[in-house]
Amino acid sequence: MPHTFIELYTATPAWTALSPGQRTAFFARIDEGMQRFDPECIRPVAMGRIATDVPRGSGEQFYAVWHCASREAADTLVAGIAATGWHDYFTTTHAIGEVDSMGQHLADLAAL
Secondary structure: EEEHHHHHHEOHHHHHHOHHHHHHHHHHHHHHHHOOOOOOEEEEEEEEOOOOOOOOOOOOOEEEEEEEEEEHHHHHHHHHHHHHHHHHHHEEEEEEEEOOOOHHHHHHHHHH
16 A cells, blocks of 8 residues: 655754765765665655745745655655664654545544
8 A cells, every 4th residue: 555754854953063065975875875765666756845934834844755655665764764864963753644535534534
């Protein structure tokens, strides 16, 4: 069953203290780690800066949305992100869930 993984994140003071060269080296490590994932199982959908002028918006700075072929693939991605040292530099909030139709989603809400 396909899953969506959503990550909201904000840079920490540890990130802002890094030099440009240290940031470049870190991103090279991220890129290397991403090459290990099968693009048929894990693929980015969208990433960007979070708008600050949205009612009830998040206080986080950035978002990433990933399509994962299964819960196992999503868990593999979460573990891979952690292994890069990402959480040393960014606070994060994660959400993982099965991909459902609108009808199924409304039925789940109605059943609460």
